[in-house]
Amino acid sequence: MNDIAPHGIRFGRIAAMLPVKDIRRAHDFYVGVLGFAKTFENGNPVGFMILKRDDAELHLTLQPGHKAPPFNVAHLMVDDADALHALCEANGRRIIKRLQNKDYGLRAFVFEDPDGNRIDVGQRL
Template identity: 80%
Template structure:
């Protein structure tokens, strides 16, 4: 059996798709708190949006009955985890796992966005 690499298939970007109950609230959070910018939206009312910041990209999909799972749905690598942690605290976001140095080489924490989506944030030690 061959794997996909043997067939010359090269993968491009992959982005987390986050369900949100209120698109305007989610856009405001990702724009005003985390500094993303909207690069695409679709639907009337808007049901899908692409947000970008630096090399990071997140896709938001409107799901009015969304119930957040009790596991991390995205992992975000940053160059200053302490600053992002402080920003999350400043905005009153729920911190699921406290900021700490992990034995696998990351300084990390987990927070919830306004829709309860858990985002694991890390920085190499």
């Protein structure tokens, strides 16, 4: 795989932007339950926040009228899908697609965060 894309453009990291109705509630879930750390926030009241854990990065944006779409908005690779699945269930998160081994080489499931954003989780088999 080339480090240089067509036209000489090299891409860096990309982070999912999640719209949330209540940024404190989203913060409490991603930081308090999933173990992310807040690395930046902006606004008074806070309207934008960056969260990081390991190689994962999420950007939360306050959108009071947010209505979650009926599709996955982010894909998160982990090293233990079973443990994350159990953590989501223990914290009352709705499981959209049950945990199972997929024919494309991932152990996967989909859950909803507190704002209804669907996160697709995968672990390489």
